[in-house]
Each structure stands twice: as C-alpha cells, then as structure tokens.
Amino acid sequence: MIEQKTEIIFNREIARDTFLMGLRSPEIVARAKPGQFVMLRVRPGIDPLLRRPFSICAVQDDELLLILYRVVGKGTAIMAEASGGDSFSVLGPLGNGFALPDRHQQSILVAGGIGVAPLLFLAQYTRTGPIQLMMGFGSAAEIIALELILDRTMDFVIATDDGSAGHAGPVTDLLEARLNQDEFERDAASIFTCGPGPMMKKVAAMALERGIPCQASLEAVMACGIGACQGCSVKTSSKEGQTYFHVCTDGPVFPVMAIDWNH
Amino acid sequence: MSASYPDLNVKLGPLEFKNPVIMASGTFGYGQEFDALMDLNLLGGIIVKGLSLRPKQGNPPPRIVETPCGMLNAIGLANVGLEVFMKDKIPWLQTLDTRVIVNIYGHSIDEYGELANALKGVEGVSALEVNISCPNVACGGMAFGTDPSVSARVTEEVLKNTDKPVIVKLTPNVTDIGLIARAVEEAGAHALSLINTLTGMAIDIESRRPRLANTFGGLSGPAIRPVALRMVYQVVQSVDIPVIGIGGIMDHQDALEFLIAGAKAIQVGTANFVNPCVGPNIVEGIRDFCRERGIAHIDDLIGSFEPA
Numbered sequence: 001m002i003e004q005k006t007e008i009i010f011n012r013e014i015a016r017d018t019f020l021m022g023l024r025s026p027e028i029v030a031r032a033k034p035g036q037f038v039m040l041r042v043r044p045g046i047d048p049l050l051r052r053p054f055s056i057c058a059v060q061d062d063e064l065l066l067i068l069y070r071v072v073g074k075g076t077a078i079m080a081e082a083s084g085g086d087s088f089s090v091l092g093p094l095g096n097g098f099a100l101p102d103r104h105q106q107s108i109l110v111a112g113g114i115g116v117a118p119l120l121f122l123a124q125y126t127r128t129g130p131i132q133l134m135m136g137f138g139s140a141a142e143i144i145a146l147e148l149i150l151d152r153t154m155d156f157v158i159a160t161d162d163g164s165a166g167h168a169g170p171v172t173d174l175l176e177a178r179l180n181q182d183e184f185e186r187d188a189a190s191i192f193t194c195g196p197g198p199m200m201k202k203v204a205a206m207a208l209e210r211g212i213p214c215q216a217s218l219e220a221v222m223a224c225g226i227g228a229c230q231g232c233s234v235k236t237s238s239k240e241g242q243t244y245f246h247v248c249t250d251g252p253v254f255p256v257m258a259i260d261w262n263h
Numbered sequence: 264m265s266a267s268y269p270d271l272n273v274k275l276g277p278l279e280f281k282n283p284v285i286m287a288s289g290t291f292g293y294g295q296e297f298d299a300l301m302d303l304n305l306l307g308g309i310i311v312k313g314l315s316l317r318p319k320q321g322n323p324p325p326r327i328v329e330t331p332c333g334m335l336n337a338i339g340l341a342n343v344g345l346e347v348f349m350k351d352k353i354p355w356l357q358t359l360d361t362r363v364i365v366n367i368y369g370h371s372i373d374e375y376g377e378l379a380n381a382l383k384g385v386e387g388v389s390a391l392e393v394n395i396s397c398p399n400v401a402c403g404g405m406a407f408g409t410d411p412s413v414s415a416r417v418t419e420e421v422l423k424n425t426d427k428p429v430i431v432k433l434t435p436n437v438t439d440i441g442l443i444a445r446a447v448e449e450a451g452a453h454a455l456s457l458i459n460t461l462t463g464m465a466i467d468i469e470s471r472r473p474r475l476a477n478t479f480g481g482l483s484g485p486a487i488r489p490v491a492l493r494m495v496y497q498v499v500q501s502v503d504i505p506v507i508g509i510g511g512i513m514d515h516q517d518a519l520e521f522l523i524a525g526a527k528a529i530q531v532g533t534a535n536f537v538n539p540c541v542g543p544n545i546v547e548g549i550r551d552f553c554r555e556r557g558i559a560h561i562d563d564l565i566g567s568f569e570p571a
Contacts, residue, residue, distance in 0.1 A: 001299050001300065001537060002299075002300075003300055003540055041537065041538070046484070046513060047331060047332050048329060049329060049332055049333060049334060049484050049485070049533070049537060050329050050334060050536060050537060051536070051537065084516045084543035089538070091539065138459070167312070179388070211283045220324065220325075221325055221326075221327050221328065221329075222326075222333060223327050223336070223533075223536040224290075224296075224535070224536040224539070225297045226292075226296050226539065228290060228291055228295070228296045228297070228535065229289075229294055229327065229336070229338070229536055230312075230321060230326070230338050230341045231289065231326045231327035231336060231338060232324070232326075232327075233322075233323070233324045233326055234323060234324065235323070235324075242320070242443075243320035244320055244321060244324075247570065263323070263324075
C-alpha cells in the first residue's frame, strides 16, 4: 500500500454518466491484484472531505491504473470534470482481491452496472480457463464497450432492464438460464459477482443452492480504507463468532456464504 | 544548527512527548494500520482505539456519512477487547519509540477501574485516556461525561487503579464544559483532552430515514474546528492542568491555532482518514513555522494568544 500523487492521463465518458479514467502509477500497478481497490482524493482541501473508494478496473502498459466510475454524487461529479494533466492523490492497492480460479475452471462473471469494474480486472488477469461475462445495465445507453478497457476478447452476454439491448430483464435471468443448462458442469465452475446488493443477493442464493463456489465484491461507505475507522461494516453469516466484517480489510471480496445477505 | 532546534518537546504534567502531535483514538486503529505509510516514531504519540473489557462488535451499518467539511460516525466503539489487545496489540506497540496511550471505556464506573487495573504496570503504555464522551453507545460514554460529579467519580476510580498518568477526554455536548473540566481536575486528572465529537444527524430525503443506522452520530472534521478551538481556549482559562486540543485539525496551521490558544499538545483525528501521512507533515510544519520565526522552544508559542 502506498499513497502518492498520480497524474491523470485520460478521463473520458464511455457510456451514459460512465467514465473511464487512466492514472499513471507504475508503483500501484505493480502491486495491484484483481478485486483490490484504491482510495482517491478528488480534490485537495476539505470539501468533499473524504477519499472515495474505487475498484481497480484494469491496468495498462505496466503503468496505467484504470478506474471506471459512474457520476452519482459530489465526488464523482468533480472527477468527471478532471482532465489530462490534473492529478489525484491515490492510496492503494487496498483490501484482499479475488481468490483466482484454477486453470480448469469455468469462471462466470456476473456484473450489475458499474460493478463490472473489478470483474474486468479479474478477466484481464486470468489468462487460463474459459470465462463468461454477464453484464446487466439499465438501458443500452449505459452499456460499457469492453474493447475500450480490455486488451483481450471474451464471451459476454448483456441484459437491460428496459429491454433496449440484449435480454430484457435482470442479469440474474442470464445466470439462471446458464446454470440450468443440461451441459453446465457445476463442479468445474465458479462465480464472481459485483453489483447492487439485491442483485448480488440473488446471485449468492443461486450459487449456494447449487453448491457452486461464489465470491462477491462488496461496496460500502468508508472513511479510511485501511481498517482504522471501522466504518465499513457488513454483517457476517456467523451465528457465534464475529458479527461484522470490515469491507476494506476483510474484503472487499468475500465468499458469498460468509455474508448475511438479509441485512 | 542542531537537530533539536526548534525544540518541540512538550511536558504535560508527568508525561513528556517529543513533539505535540498525537494521533487521536478511533482514527488511527492500533497504529499498525499506518505502519507501511510512515515512520510512526516521528509522531509525538498514538492513542489507540477505545478499549473495553470485552470485545465490542459496534453498531449496525451504515456507520459513516460525509457531511459538509466533516463526517458523522456511529461506530459504537467497536474494538478487540482487553484480552486480545494485551495478547496481539501490546507486543507490537512496545516496539515503538513514541508515546502509546490507551483510551479506555467502561459501561460502569467499576469497569473503568478494572480496565485501568489490567493496564497497571504494562510496559509501553505511557498513559491512559479516559473516554467519558463517546456519543454512540447506549450506556456509559457521554452519559458519564455530561455530569460533573459522575465525571469526577470515574476519574477517581481510574486514578485509584493505575500507576500511569490519566488524561480525561471531554465531550462538547454540554452547556458548560468548564464545569466538567474543573470537576475532573479536582478529582486529580493529570490532563484533559477535548473535544470529542459533537452529536449530529443526517436524513435521506428520498427514504426520509436517518443516514446512520444509529440515527445520531458524532460530527468530526474541519466543520467542528472553530467550536473546538473556542472550548479549548475556555478550558485552558478555567483549569491549571494541561489541555490537549482536538477538533478538525487538518494541517500544521490548524494545530498552531490550538497551541497558541493554550493547548499543550494536539490530537489529529479525521485528517488521518483523508491523508494517512498527515501526522509527520504536521510535525514538520510546526517545526518549520517555529524555525522561520526564531521560536526556539514550542513552549514559547503555547498559550501566546493575544486577546482582542
């Protein structure tokens, strides 16, 4: 983990309200693993005060850290205004990444909206074994073109809530259909997911029901990102032991069976 | 010029610090979390996360919400508890060459005494900071710190059970903080630290629900700094024991305001979240400020406030 001022190399809108930012940091890139995140300080000064957490979306040329973000509030609105040559303080890489799939396994990546970010880094990093990516978006205008981010091609399917592209309905429909195919081998598959809570809860339920290993990358409001503030708690499924995990240092990636999805 | 010019060493009664910059409890974990980012020995001291007899899981999420130039938190004093602290945290803390202070918190006056007693003679613990001011727990905490006689009784109980200097951390959520400060001083405290967070709340206008699961939380950050500075100044006027100033300090200029107002030392809290390397930067900033103005010893600056 390091803290450094990093230069913005590019920052462009690649889908509606969705931006891809490239930050130069060979030091963080060298340490980064899929599923890890960084804390960005979007402006010096005291408003906004806190850093913002972002999953690492991909890396490029051993020096560029790619951050995929959606403009949802004050911090991301400031980020959207930034241009090449500006710089942000970045703290990272933080947290534990995904336990990587073994070479014979089929990986199914299930993303909701901007939740695709850590899964793309996983796809970029995993060079062995077949990968299928399922992405859900609100509408066609929000679809993220993979070739803008990844230097590899991969199988993917899309679902949109309004039916303007791909399957009309939630991305979990696609997962369910896949898991129910006759030729699907559950013993040789693992699922990785990131997206809105209710979506991940559904994915978790499907995986647990069928006994398929599944890891989820969680999001939480956090102040520090390094385990000091204890703000980013998430309820564990444990009945006796620890009641809460901290998303920053215990996660952000968890096996779905470790989380209480009803909270 | 020697490395000790300007001299930043401060004495707070029996307690001496190499410089007046101390990391506030609850914002610096157990120190270890920041070890990879800085040389912790550059700091005046570290106050570890509030410790209770038994481990505490803390409040349900969401526990944090950002507000203008500040943040509300309702962590609920989540901590590892005495046993794990002694086994897993103390040995590492003992390797540091900076003052380590343990912040203690009890549900009853007896529990404060028990905790103090358990830390008696523990090497590497320079002092106790008694938390009678946490706004985020149902019993104890602020319930003690808003009543002068209860504040005094907690202080006496801790003093009875320890061989270490005792700092009492005060809440700003009272009508007259000077009254509490004097009661704690009379009870024998060696120093005071203030302020803890100001209670506040935030509402989600869509769901119309509180933005913290606990509804109320403690406000910290630069938003509270002028209030904190005023209270520190008032308390410095009303007691003879040393005061440690806390409240929204983000950089060395902010720290200097508190020192000039009469605080013998300062604590850095929320700033640690924003810039995890801020502590050593503040030490350097104070050093440069003194050097540039020919201030040989930090004591020449402390309390040098010129009233209007």
